[in-house]
Amino acid sequence: MSVSELFYKLNVNFNYVVAMTLFIIGLYTLISKPNLIKKFMGLNIMETSIFLFIVSSGAIAGGKAPIFGEGVGPETVFVNPIPQALILTGIVVAMSTTALALSLMIKLYEQCGTLNADKLKELK
């Protein structure tokens, strides 16, 4: 892959690149931050990054939202609705995981008095 081609690809798939960068930022937070709440923010960033990736993959240049209403002709271009349907589910799942994690953190704090992963390791 030549340099110009690389830049071309990076440019056209910029959304994907951003999504993967966000994924790595989230993973970094998850791994390196000792605070559990912060870890979970990182996890949320990771999740949204994948959502961004999936939704971007369904986009079509100049496409409209897939709603058949007024002003829709036979030549109207629609974006791909499947990724949207999937991500709707994905968002809910992300929220559910977060809710459970946060309530676990509340319980953990009641039991151990800290939310610092390093200190928790020592407690054990």
Next chain:
Amino acid sequence: MKKGLVVFALFLLWILLVYTVIVLPPMGSPENPTNTHIIPRYLEKGVEEGGAHNLVTGIILNYRGFDTMGEVTVIFVALTCVLAVLGRENILRHTSKAEVSSVEKSVIVKCVVRFLAPFIILFAFYIILHGAESPGGGFQGGAILGASVIIITLTFGFALVAKKLSLKYRVLFESAGPLSFFIAGMVAIFCGQNFLTYLLPCVAHTYQDFVRHLLLIMVEIGIGVGGGAAISSIFLAMEKVEKE
């Protein structure tokens, strides 16, 4: 040292991931595999088959209805999990963290919320019911419904909400989502169709479309109410503190 190693490893992973995504066909092109394989049929027949002008709603209720059933189950699971970890709130024993804290609630907030809350709830129901025609749908509305409960709790206190949304009904509301799918699906099975079929041949032809709309609306309301109730209950369970 360890941190440097982590950063380095993540950097390598980043390069790897970026490489794997940029070799994909250019984003936004109509020739992508994602845009050529299944979509044409959805765009062509989706509205007619799904019974909704909003294709996304049509897909999540029809073609991918089982996913959506899973989705509402996930909310229900989340709620049950939170209850398993923290326990259900009890008006007699608990109050909200916000009330315990000494911050005085401003009158402006109270007034605005008092004024806006009914509209928010109305809007939520609009979104739920109008999801077939415009952006929105069961879950979006449910989230807004839940959010409205949250702001009301935060402004007017825990006791009011816990009493108004008493457990007697809330338990039913929480399970509305999965249950509505269950009912719709079982109706189909008893009519000899596959699970989650809305267009039932056992119904007289003229009423088929009507029955389908009825079922769809039931499911939408179920998702909305269920989601809203679950979010409210999660919130209440997390917000509760023991009274002194």
Next chain:
Amino acid sequence: MLRSLDVILLVFLLVTAVGVVRTKDLLGASIIFSAYSFTMAIVWQQLSAPDLALTEAAVGAGVTTVLFLITISRTVRREDE
């Protein structure tokens, strides 16, 4: 025009994400996280996904942030505690 708006939004997304990571105050971090979610909602609107924009605004920016705030109020405020 729209393309450049997209790029700006995406870059802003990255900036907020880094902001979430760098902020030591968890309360601040959750507010920034809320901003991140809102930006994401706008990105989705730009990608012609109004349903998602609506959901993300309500769930990501609203409910999730509230849940984070509750947790912070019931546990710790600073990252190193």
Next chain:
Amino acid sequence: MAEFAHHCPVLMVITFLAGAVLTPIVSKSKKKFSFWWAFFVSLLALLFSSCAVWSLYTKGPISYWLGGWEPPYGIEIYFDYISSITFLMTVLGALIILYSKKYIEHDIKEEKLPVYYTLVLLLLCGMVGFSITGDMFNLYVFLEILSLSGYALIAITEEKLTAMASFKYLVMGAVSSMCVLAGVALLYNVTGTLNMSDMALRLQQFEPIATSYMALCLFVVGFCVKAAMFPVHVWLPDAHALAPSPVSALLSGLVIKVGIVGLLRVIYGIYRLGGAIDFTTVTNFMGWLAAITVLVGAFFAFFQDDIKMIFAYSSISNIGYIIMGISLISFTQPERGYLGMVGGLIHIFNHAIIKSTLFLCAGAIIYKTGFRKLSDLRGIGKKMPITCGALTIAALSIAGIPPTAGFICKWFIVLGAIEFGRGIWAAALLIGAIFVFAYYIKIVNAIFFREPAEPILEVDEAPLSMLIPIVILAISCLVFGVFAYLPLAVIKPAAATILGLPPTYIPPGG
């Protein structure tokens, strides 16, 4: 009847789902009723699953189109040979729910009882759905359902450290689910479809690009975390040891197997069927890691004093067996992997039974004595002979002593590894098995060949509702060892179809 069998797979999921959702409602006034309800629901699901499995073996796989939409457009439930694991799930589920009755009433507050049974049913619902679905995204959704309920079930008691164990599991589980989701996303981008068999077809039509490989890697990482393979096993010991015992039995017996089912679905259901991408590098790597897993799990188990901790580490070791068995695959000659695959699959089945027995026995002992350290439980075998006898049978079985069930798996995997030219894997497995036996004999020594210590002198046998599942499972450890052809009748066609051979395939030499 055929019509009914056609609906059975989906009815299984629905039964668990509706049962779970209705549990809080039916037991609102009388919390203890939730047990009877859950038990009833699990029996109903068992009925459906046996019907579905019967139909599978008489008439072949069931393809069920949800909502009547044909596959690439709608979601398909594909009840194939891999899905027959649902039968195991429903049986074990029913037994464990029966066992839970006394145990859980003793362990958690009465007002939480419905929550417990709801979560158990949801966990089963997730697992069953996961195993039967033919759609990648649907797989992810069910994966989340089962994972979330799994996390919460660990933290349901008020015991210290449970929240921490659960949280550790949650973080790793969430990352793994995300890897799976990312894999689905990448694969969707490459193929433009979500249906598994359609994905396989579409993979053939395009040039293989790096993205497909990356997706495979992400899937493998994701599912291996769920299956607790070395080096991502760190969540398992705490989670499985600290959970209430019936939950440990479910988690160790079934939930980690879900990771394996996921691997089978992805590697064999999509990539092998697709045939365009050579995945043997990945499976080879998996196999080597599995060999290490076997040794690592066995090694750490040796140094534990807590009986449930021992069982938890031994689960890691056994997951190594299974993954080793299913990684023996050659891209060009599928029949070379047949014996290993049979071994892996039969170990899924046997390990589920054996490990559940062990955890249930440990639970019965803890229920009666309140102790979980081996050093406190000396001589308990003389007080609780049936429980400890069952434990011993299961221990022999997991160490692979003939004629118990565990031996059959060991034989097949060793034979498979040798046929595949991987003698070292077989050696690792056998060394691991010696370690396993060494620590199980430590348990047996402590419980049988020591004089009872002071605090357990008053202990008597566990209640009947706990003994029934224990005895049934322990007997099946023996029965499936002697009459190995019973599970093999089910597993051989499964292994053959996974590898793309005809279901009636017979390897050379019979």
Next chain:
Amino acid sequence: MIVNDIRPLLAPMISILCAVLIFWRGGNAFLRRSFSISAAIVKWVVVFSMLQGSLAGKIYVTELIPFVPGISFLLRVDGLGMFFGMVSSTLWIITTVYAIGYMEGEHARKRFFAFFALCVSTTVGIAFAGNLFTLFVFYEMLTVCTYPLVIHEETPEAMRAGRKYLVYTLTGGSLILFSTALTFYLADTVTFAEPGILSISNGVGLLAAMFAMFMLGFGVKAAIMPLHGWLPSAMVAPTPVSALLHAVAVVKAGVFGITRIIYNIFGVSTLKDMALEGMDVASVLMWAALITIICASLMALMQDGLKKRLAYSTVSQLSYIVLGVSLLTPDGALGGIVHIANQAFMKITMFFVAGAIYKKTHKKNISEMHGIGHKMPLTMATFTIASLGMMGLPPTAGFISKWYLCLGALDAGKMVVVVILLLSSFLNAAYFLPIVYRAYFMKPQDGNLKTDEAHWTLLVPCVICALYVIALGLFADLPFVPLALARGAVTGFFGL
């Protein structure tokens, strides 16, 4: 001639049933005893009923369900199996009688007798196993079933011994499993056949490796040095167990396995072919046996504990058998195989005596046994007979085996074997005769010369066995004695 018959299955099943019954109602001493003895007798009758046919060349086969694809659960009574089955079921009756007397007043008798029965069941299973896989199944079961017997005392020492035993035997078991799988892979079958199922075309190096693994695996139980470590430690077990372990069940299962591997898996011709290719594994095994014979004898000399000395003597004697089968000549094999029976009867007598002495006087060490021959004349007389047998003096059974071993060695042209056998006889004399001397010709410490024999349940088995030792020597050529049976087996192995 192959005959389908249920009896090969019946024999192990009877003992298993007996074990189950004892587990169920064994708390009652009378029921326990009746179960044990009647099961022993019934089983003996079952095995005996096949003897006539077996001598006439019939092979009784029970083929059960397919265990795993390609391998069924196969029980098959051929000459060698019949031989071993007959020995073990005969000795079970005697040991049971003895155990009932010996275990009087001990703890956990229910467990003891149940596992005792299970051990015998698995031993007969090993004898009748028709393929390597079935053999392995019973072999591992035997390992597990003996464990509770070894640690019966539950003392720390017993626990240590038990652990050692398990580590040795299970490691051996794993090696066997590995090479069984290899065999199945190479030959697509594991059914015993004459002459062997592996051929030189499978690759000499691989075959040699497999042979080594098999020998290491079975060698653990056959206590070939340096794999013998578990055996002396396991002497902490009660004496009937030691008798069972060292005379009948465990160690003999090891040598039996070695015999099966050499003659029914590899086959004489394959092993000879391998020797021609430069991989003379049989000779290596023979040398290992020779070294064991001498070393173990020397170590036995240094022991003071009677049972310990007997244990080392066992190690040495077992290698006679291994030596015999590894000579690959008909006479050598005959000597080795017949020694399975002869050594069993001789060694069991000695253990019985050791147990009787311990039970009566609580003496374990040889240095304390001054004048024991005056107190227990009959007991010590049986011991003396057995010692003479061990040395290989005519007219005892030991002579017969040694005679054939020497013939075999000469056939194979290996003079060194003959020399070592003779040397070993001297060593045997050196460690057994001092005991006899001490018993008869030294005064007891307390000066009491009154006769005070052990209980009849302990005494009678000793006497029967001792008589047997002489009878086997005197009437070695009768049709029903072990030699005739062994001859049948050897005929098959060498295609004579």
